[in-house]
Amino acid sequence: MTKVFERYGASWLCILPLALVIVPFFLAPMLVVAAASFLEGDGFGGIIASPTLANYAGLFSARLTLDLYLQTIKFTILTWAFSLLLGFFIAYFLVFHVRNQLLAIGLFLLCTVPFWTSNIIRMISWIPLLGKEGLINQAAMGVGLTNQPMEFLLFSSFAVVVAYVHQLTIFMIVPIFNSMARIDKRVVEAALDAGASRFDIMRLIIVPMSKSGIALGSIFVVSIVMGDFFVIKVMSGGGSASVVGAFYEDISVLQYPPAAASAVVLTLVVMGLVAAILRTVDIRKEIAP
Amino acid sequence: MTRAKGDIELAGVCKTYDGEVMAVEGVNLKIPDGAYCCLLGPSGCGKTTILRMIAGHEDPTDGEIVIGGDNVVGLPPVARRTAMMFQSYALFPHLTVRDNIAFALRVRGQSKAERYAAVDRLMDKVRLTELADRLPAQLSGGQQQRVALARAAITEPRVLLLDEPLSALDEQLRIQMRQELRRMQRELGITFVHVTHTQLEAIALADIVVVMEKGKIRQAGPARDVYAYPKDRYVAEFLGGQNVLAGRVESVNGSSIVVASPQLRGIEVPLRKGVAASAGGDVEFAVRRDEVELVRPGVTTLSPSVASVNSRVTAVEYQGSFVKVMLDAVPGQEFVAYVPERKFFDDPLAIGDLVLATWPSQSARLLD
Numbered sequence: 001m002t003k004v005f006e007r008y009g010a011s012w013l014c015i016l017p018l019a020l021v022i023v024p025f026f027l028a029p030m031l032v033v034a035a036a037s038f039l040e041g042d043g044f045g046g047i048i049a050s051p052t053l054a055n056y057a058g059l060f061s062a063r064l065t066l067d068l069y070l071q072t073i074k075f076t077i078l079t080w081a082f083s084l085l086l087g088f089f090i091a092y093f094l095v096f097h098v099r100n101q102l103l104a105i106g107l108f109l110l111c112t113v114p115f116w117t118s119n120i121i122r123m124i125s126w127i128p129l130l131g132k133e134g135l136i137n138q139a140a141m142g143v144g145l146t147n148q149p150m151e152f153l154l155f156s157s158f159a160v161v162v163a164y165v166h167q168l169t170i171f172m173i174v175p176i177f178n179s180m181a182r183i184d185k186r187v188v189e190a191a192l193d194a195g196a197s198r199f200d201i202m203r204l205i206i207v208p209m210s211k212s213g214i215a216l217g218s219i220f221v222v223s224i225v226m227g228d229f230f231v232i233k234v235m236s237g238g239g240s241a242s243v244v245g246a247f248y249e250d251i252s253v254l255q256y257p258p259a260a261a262s263a264v265v266l267t268l269v270v271m272g273l274v275a276a277i278l279r280t281v282d283i284r285k286e287i288a289p
Numbered sequence: 290m291t292r293a294k295g296d297i298e299l300a301g302v303c304k305t306y307d308g309e310v311m312a313v314e315g316v317n318l319k320i321p322d323g324a325y326c327c328l329l330g331p332s333g334c335g336k337t338t339i340l341r342m343i344a345g346h347e348d349p350t351d352g353e354i355v356i357g358g359d360n361v362v363g364l365p366p367v368a369r370r371t372a373m374m375f376q377s378y379a380l381f382p383h384l385t386v387r388d389n390i391a392f393a394l395r396v397r398g399q400s401k402a403e404r405y406a407a408v409d410r411l412m413d414k415v416r417l418t419e420l421a422d423r424l425p426a427q428l429s430g431g432q433q434q435r436v437a438l439a440r441a442a443i444t445e446p447r448v449l450l451l452d453e454p455l456s457a458l459d460e461q462l463r464i465q466m467r468q469e470l471r472r473m474q475r476e477l478g479i480t481f482v483h484v485t486h487t488q489l490e491a492i493a494l495a496d497i498v499v500v501m502e503k504g505k506i507r508q509a510g511p512a513r514d515v516y517a518y519p520k521d522r523y524v525a526e527f528l529g530g531q532n533v534l535a536g537r538v539e540s541v542n543g544s545s546i547v548v549a550s551p552q553l554r555g556i557e558v559p560l561r562k563g564v565a566a567s568a569g570g571d572v573e574f575a576v577r578r579d580e581v582e583l584v585r586p587g588v589t590t591l592s593p594s595v596a597s598v599n600s601r602v603t604a605v606e607y608q609g610s611f612v613k614v615m616l617d618a619v620p621g622q623e624f625v626a627y628v629p630e631r632k633f634f635d636d637p638l639a640i641g642d643l644v645l646a647t648w649p650s651q652s653a654r655l656l657d
Contacts, residue, residue, distance in 0.1 A: 186379035189346055193375075194393035194444070195367035204396070208383045 030267075037260035045254035055261035064246070069269070072243045075157070075232065076225040079164040083221050084214065086165065087172025091213075092206065094173075095180040096188070108177065111170050123163050123234050130154040130162070155237025163235045164225055171224070172217035179213030180206065215281040219274050226270050294357035295447035295480035296322040297343060302352035304338050304504075312338045314504040316352070320497060325474050325481045327491035329527070330501035336484045337376075337452055339501075343482060344373045344450045356448060372446035376453045378437035380425040386436050387412070387421040393444045408443065415439050415473075430458045434466055438473060449474075451483040455490060467493060488528050492516050500524050521657040522573050531575040532624050533656070538570050545650070548572060552619050556596045557650040564655050573656040580652045581626035583614060583644045585636075597647040600624065602638050614638060618646055 229245035536550035
């Protein structure tokens with residue numbers, strides 16, 4: 001025992017402060033939720049200490065569950081694809097095309113400007129742009145593209161994806177920027193020397209070498225969209241629902257155990273997705289190169 | 290197929306990055322086909338810039354670069370048929386050794402079977418076969434260098450450009466890989482241009498050594514010419530192996546001059562073609578460190594064809610095959626004698642001993 005302590009004592013001490021935060025404020029509540037999901041509710045916000053699988057049975061037997069997951073996954077995939085596309089090329093531009101480092105840092109900070117205000121303001125600010133009387137519709141009608149306002153722009157799935165991409169692209173930019181910035185410029189030059197075209201360099205050098213950044217960004221985007229209900233609620237105008245939105249409803253009518261079961265299932269699904277992403281890349285390389 | 294000629298000619302090549310400071314200034318240089326050329330100089334002297342301009346990674350601000358008779362300015366590296374080996378190798382970290390070497394063939398659109406066949410042949414030749422499936426991070430420095438060399442050679446370039454190829458290696462390996470480079474160059478029979486700041490590396494390898502300073506060529510020629518017959522003080526000091534002395538011309542008599550300074554008395558130095566020296570003018574001359582012979586004062590009478598200067602031993606360093614004896618002949622300046630080991634230990638000198646540093650007058654070399 002003393003030998004074990006001698007060997008690992010220092011590392012245990014190192015993780016102690018983090019554990020002091022994680023255990024009471026993260027792990028314990030998670031366990032409470034997990035426990036609650038196997039208990040009965042009294043219908044008035046109370047929990048009765050009698051074990052049951054009814055919460056899960058109800059969840060898995062409802063057709064709604066699958067629909068909700070499909071819808072949420074649809075938004076997740078769309079948001080992931082667009083934010084990846086944008087994030088990758090913005091990071092590429094910042095790393096490989098902006099020669100002046102000060103300018104690169106300035107532009108990088110510019111990407112964070114949307115975060116200087118609240119999420120609600122950010123979403124509301126889409127209304128004057130996408131709304132029926134909004135800038136885009138008026139412009140489209142002005143130049144004669146359409147003769148009536150396009151309805152799909154606001155309070156629609158389109159609007160949800162726009163808001164998500166707007167909100168989450170930065171989570172792609174940062175890790176991809178980080179891994180791209182570590183690419184030795186001489187490696188790119190060596191590829192050029194070997195006769196690689198711009199496209200070859202992108203395909204054979206930059207993308208594979210930014211893989212860990214792409215994976216990290218994907219984890220951020222996927223887990224945020226999967227766990228969100230607010231953007232869907234506001235931007236779809238109530239037209240679309242989400243997994244979290246559904247169990248938020250449960251909570252508001254004091255149905256805690258079914259909500260807990262939903263939360264456990266969602267957590268497992270997201271963990272599965274993250275695990276799948278991590279399989280494609282050695283994330284340790286990114287954290288400790 | 291007759292092999293394309295790999296002779297290089299730089300004519301009036303200039304490079305400036307900001308329009309003010311010249312990184313390379315009016316460089317003229319001819320490198321014959323199949324030569325091993327070393328660009329030698331301290332960091333920031335423009336040697337790497339010249340290499341990058343030959344490679345096509347940098348465009349000259351002015352001047353022409355001709356390879357095999359074609360002006361290549363503005364052409365991409367592939368069209369020049371040059372290949373570059375980068376400092377610290379710049380191997381693709383995510384590709385195996387085989388794929389690293391095959392990269393150039395891959396982007397030329399060769400099929401996997403075709404390019405792997407070519408790569409395997411080359412890997413066999415440079416003894417990399419057993420490393421084929423490793424990643425660069427799993428290789429030692431020397432192995433990485435061989436991979437980088439193979440990657441550059443796979444396209445059969447007519448010119449291979451090497452940017453400090455040995456600087457990432459430790460001393461022993463460096464000497465070993467130095468030989469390997471030379472062997473490769475002879476086998477491939479192509480022009481090598483090698484940038485280094487290590488003079489030993491340059492003179493050991495090169496057919497032509499180009500000594501540079503501040504964007505200009507100070508001297509270019511065969512290794513022995515540059516080492517043994519330096520043109521000026523800069524070359525003499527950078528290449529080492531020489532003591533540089535300065536003084537005033539006392540008299541000019543026929544084929545030699547007599548130089549004096551507070552420390553030097555009546556030193557005879559042969560005149561050199563193209564170097565002007567008149568009585569009363571200041572001159573500099575070099576004396577090879579291994580030409581300097583140390584004698585204890587008053588032991589023998591010196592022949593009149595031998596120059597000498599009084600000094601005191603300040604330090605002694607054993608170097609194995611010779612002993613490096615440092616003297617205070619000229620205050621504030623190095624004056625060193627390389628004494629053959631056996632000779633030194635016949636009558637070992639100690640720090641503080643008074644000696645007469647002597648050398649045959651004819652061996653002194655007047656500098657520009």
